[in-house]
Amino acid sequence: MSLPVTDTSATTAGVRHIDTLIIGSGFAGLGAAIKLTQAGKTDFLVLERGTDVGGTWRDNTYPGAACDVPSHLYSYSFALNPEWTRSFSTQPEIQKYIQSVADKYKVRDKHLFGCDVQSAHWNESTTRWEVTTTKGNFVAKVLVSAVGALCEPSLPDIKGIEGFQGEIFHSARWNHDADLTGKRVAVIGTGASAIQIVPAIGKKVSHLDVYQRTAPWILPRADREYTKLEHAAFKYLPGFQKLCRTGIYWMRESQVVGLAKAPVFMKPLQLAAERHLRRQIKDKDLRKKVTPNFQIGCKRMLISNNYYPTLAQDNVDLVTDGIAEVTADSVVSKDGTVREVDAIVVATGFHVTDSPTFEGIFGKDGRSLADVFDEGGQQGYKGAAIANFPNMFFLVGPNTGLGHTSMVFMIESQLNYLVDALQTLDKYGIGKIEVRQDAQDRYNAELQEKLSHSVWNNGGCASWYLDKHGNNTTLWPGFTFQFRNETKRFDLTAYDSVATADLPAPVHVNGKTPGPAAIPAQIALDDDKVTAQ
Ligand code: N01
Numbered sequence: 001m002s003l004p005v006t007d008t009s010a011t012t013a014g015v016r017h018i019d020t021l022i023i024g025s026g027f028a029g030l031g032a033a034i035k036l037t038q039a040g041k042t043d044f045l046v047l048e049r050g051t052d053v054g055g056t057w058r059d060n061t062y063p064g065a066a067c068d069v070p071s072h073l074y075s076y077s078f079a080l081n082p083e084w085t086r087s088f089s090t091q092p093e094i095q096k097y098i099q100s101v102a103d104k105y106k107v108r109d110k111h112l113f114g115c116d117v118q119s120a121h122w123n124e125s126t127t128r129w130e131v132t133t134t135k136g137n138f139v140a141k142v143l144v145s146a147v148g149a150l151c152e153p154s155l156p157d158i159k160g161i162e163g164f165q166g167e168i169f170h171s172a173r174w175n176h177d178a179d180l181t182g183k184r185v186a187v188i189g190t191g192a193s194a195i196q197i198v199p200a201i202g203k204k205v206s207h208l209d210v211y212q213r214t215a216p217w218i219l220p221r222a223d224r225e226y227t228k229l230e231h232a233a234f235k236y237l238p239g240f241q242k243l244c245r246t247g248i249y250w251m252r253e254s255q256v257v258g259l260a261k262a263p264v265f266m267k268p269l270q271l272a273a274e275r276h277l278r279r280q281i282k283d284k285d286l287r288k289k290v291t292p293n294f295q296i297g298c299k300r301m302l303i304s305n306n307y308y309p310t311l312a313q314d315n316v317d318l319v320t321d322g323i324a325e326v327t328a329d330s331v332v333s334k335d336g337t338v339r340e341v342d343a344i345v346v347a348t349g350f351h352v353t354d355s356p357t358f359e360g361i362f363g364k365d366g367r368s369l370a371d372v373f374d375e376g377g378q379q380g381y382k383g384a385a386i387a388n389f390p391n392m393f394f395l396v397g398p399n400t401g402l403g404h405t406s407m408v409f410m411i412e413s414q415l416n417y418l419v420d421a422l423q424t425l426d427k428y429g430i431g432k433i434e435v436r437q438d439a440q441d442r443y444n445a446e447l448q449e450k451l452s453h454s455v456w457n458n459g460g461c462a463s464w465y466l467d468k469h470g471n472n473t474t475l476w477p478g479f480t481f482q483f484r485n486e487t488k489r490f491d492l493t494a495y496d497s498v499a500t501a502d503l504p505a506p507v508h509v510n511g512k513t514p515g516p517a518a519i520p521a522q523i524a525l526d527d528d529k530v531t532a533q
Contacts, residue, residue: 014137019043020422021131021140023117026055028395028411029146030098031076033107035415039423046107046146047133049116053102056150057094062174062193062345064200065091068221068303072245073252073406076101080241082234088223088303119360122390127432127503129391142425144418145361146395149474152351156188159325166329167343171197172350180343182206186331188323189347190216192302197347198316199306208316209331209339211323214461215289217273217296221303252405253479259297259403260477263455270296280308289320298459300403352474353378353467363388364434378473379444381494382487383410384417385435393418399447400483401465401474403456409480413487420490428492431500439494450477 020041022029025048033046052058067074071084074094079101085093102108115135120143123130131138153170155161161168167178171193185205187194190212202208226234234241258265273296281287290311311318321333330340358370365388372388373379380386383400384393395414402410425433451457451472456465465474476483 015139016136017139018045019140020045020142020144021129021138022046022144022146023120024048024055024146024148024151025050025053025111026057026146026148026151027076027098027408028148028414029053029055029144030102030107031408031411031415032144032146032395032418033110034078034101034105035419036422037105037107037110039419041422044110045138046111047115047117047131047135047138048111048113049134051113052099053108053111054095054098055148056172057091057098059151060091060172060174060193061176062171062197062200064196065193066196066223067091067094068192069252069406070248072241073248074408076408077245077412079104080245082231082241084226084234086223086225088221117360119362121362122364122392124364124390125504127391127498141391141431142422143392144395145357145392145397147355147357148396149352149355149401150350152355152357153346154349154351155346156323156348158188158323161326161344163328164326164344166341168346171345171347178343180205183342184340185209185343185345186211186339186341187345187347189349190214191347191349192300193349194345194347195302195304195307197345199304199310201345202310202313202316206315208310208313209319209341210311210316211319211331211333212289213322214294214299215292215320216299216302217270217292218276218302218304218307219269219273220276221305223305249405249409253481255297255404256479258455260450260454260456262453263295263297263458266295266297266455269301273301277308281312283312286311286318289318294461295455295459297403297455298461299463299465349464352464361389361392363392364390373467377467377469377471379440381435381440381443382417383476384414384421384487385440385495387435387437387440390432390434393421398473399476401476402480403465403475405480410476410483413480413484416484417487417490420488424490424492428497429500430497431503432498433495434497435495443494447477448472451475 020043022032022044025046029046030053036044050058067089070087071089075081075097081097112135115133118132118134120129120131129140129143131140131143153172155170167175169175180201181204183205184207185201186209187198188211190210195216195218198208198210258269277287277290281290290308310316319333321335324332324334330338332338358373359368361369363369363372369389378398380394380398383397386394395411395418400410400414448471454477456463456472456475465472467473
C-alpha cells in the first residue's frame with residue numbers, strides 16, 4: 001500500500017488509525033483538505049478512487065465539456081484565477097485550475113489516490129468508523145463524505161443494450177480511443193451533457209441520431225474570450241476580479257425569486273428561451289419537437305448557442321419516438337424504425353438520489369445509507385449530517401444542490417460548518433456526536449414547505465431533483481447567502497454529543513488519550529446557536 005508522504009496515522013495489525021477520513025477529492029474534498037490544513041489539523045487523509053484531484057471535472061472529458069456557470073464565480077473564493085481564458089471555462093481549463101490549487105496549497109500528499117472505499121461501518125462500541133478500501137483498512141473517528149452527487153453514471157435500462165456490438169460509453173466515461181469521425185452515432189439523452197456533446201461531434205460524424213425523451217429549455221450562452229486588457233485588469237487591478245465575481249453572484253442570485261419562491265417570475269426567462277428557439281430553428285416540425293412541455297427552471301436550464309443549429313444540420317436527426325430496443329448494430333425506436341449505428345453515446349445522467357455509494361455506508365443501527373434514504377427519502381440536516389450516522393459529515397449532502405449558480409459557493413459554506421464542527425469536537429473533548437432526529441425532521445419539514453412553492457416542484461416536469469417519494473431532496477430552496485449564514489457556525493444544540501471520557505470503553509487514538517471531557521452546560525443554553533429549533 002502506498003502511503004502519503006506526510007501520513008501521520010498509526011497502524012495496528014494492518015489497520016490504520018486516523019482522526020478524520022475524507023472520501024473524494026473533487027471541489028469539496030480538496031477544499032476540505034485545504035481548510036483542515038489551514039485550521040491546523042494534520043491527522044486526516046483524503047481517499048480518492050481516481051488517480052488525480054478534480055472529481056466530476058476529472059471524469060467528464062467528453063468533447064465540448066464546459067461549465068455553465070461563469071468561471072469567476074465557479075472557483076474557490078480563496079483561490080481566484082486571473083488566467084481564465086473565457087467567461088465560461090472548458091473542462092480542461094477547470095481541471096487544470098483544480099490541479100493548480102492542490103499544488104498551491106500543498107495538499108496532494110494528504111491524498112491516497114487509487115483508493116476505492118468499499119464500505120464504512122460505524123462501530124458503536126468503539127465509537128469509530130471502520131472503513132474498508134482497495135488500499136487497506138482504516139479506523140477513523142470522523143468520516144467526511146465528499147463524493148458529490150454527479151459521480152455515478154446512470155445507465156438506461158433499454159432492452160438489448162448490453163448486446164450492442166459497436167462502441168458504447170457513458171458521457172462521463174468517454175472513450176477517447178473510439179474515433180467517431182465519419183461514423184454513424186446515436187446520442188441518448190438531451191440534458192446538460194448531451195447538448196454539449198451533440199455540437200462537438202455533429203460535424204465530424206457521418207450521421208447523428210439524437211434520442212430525446214424530454215425537450216429541455218435552452219437559453220443563449222453569453223460566452224466569449226477575455227481580451228488582453230481584461231486579463232491585465234484581473235491580474236493587476238486590485239479588486240477588479242472580485243468585483244466581477246460579485247456582479248455575477250448577484251445576477252445569478254436574482255433567479256432564486258422565480259425558481260424557489262414565485263415561479264411566475266420565470267416568465268421573462270422562458271420568453272428569452274422561446275425567442276432563442278425561434279431564431280435558431282426555422283423548420284416548424286423540428287421547432288415543435290424541441291419545444292418543452294413544462295415551465296422553464298423545473299429541470300435544469302441549459303445554455304447553448306450551437307445545439308439547435310446542430311439539430312438543424314442535414315446529417316442530424318432528432319428522434320422523439322422513444323427507444324424500444326437496441327440490437328447488435330442499431331437502435332429501434334417505438335414506431336418500429338431501425339436506425340443502424342456504429343457507436344452509442346449514453347448521456348443519461350447520474351445516480352443522484354440513489355447513488356451506489358450509499359449502499360456501502362452503515363450507520364448506528366446497522367442500516368445502510370441507501371436503506372435509510374430508500375425508506376424516508378434523502379434527508380439530512382443542513383446538508384451536513386444525517387441522524388443515525390454519528391461522527392459523519394457530508395459535503396454536497398441532501399438539499400445543497402442549486403439550479404442557478406455555483407456549487408463551489410455552497411461547498412465553501414459547508415466547509416465553514418465542517419471546520420467549525422471539528423474544532424468544536426476538539427474544544428469540548430467530544431467523542432461522539434450525532435444530529436438529533438427531531439432537529440433533522442424539523443429542518444426537513446421547513447425545507448419541504450419552502451420547496452412546495454418552487455418551480456422544481458410545480459413546473460410540470462419529472463427531474464432528478466425529486467426522489468421516488470416525490471420529495472425534492474437535492475436542491476436548496478433559497479438564496480445561497482441564506483445557506484452561508486445558516487452554516488457559518490456549527491450548532492451543537494442540534495446534536496446529541498458524548499464527551500470522550502463518558503464513552504463506555506476507553507478509546508485509544510493514535511497513541512493519544514483524547515482531551516477534556518466537560519461539554520459546558522451553557523452551550524445548550526446559548527440561543528445564538530439554536531438555529532434548528
Ligand atoms: O444528465 P441529465 P446530464 N432513455 O440527468 C435522458 C451537471 N452538468 O449528464 O429529461 C432515454 O441532466 C434524460 O431524459 P429526461 C448538471 O447539474 C453540468 O446531462 O429524464 N433518455 C435527459 O435528457 C446536470 O443537471 C454541466 O426525460 C433518457 C438525459 O438523459 C447534471 O450534470 C454539464 C433515459 C439525462 O440528463 C446531469 O447532466 C454537464 C432513457 N432511459 C452536466 N434516461 C455544465 O456545467 C435518461 N434519459 C454545462
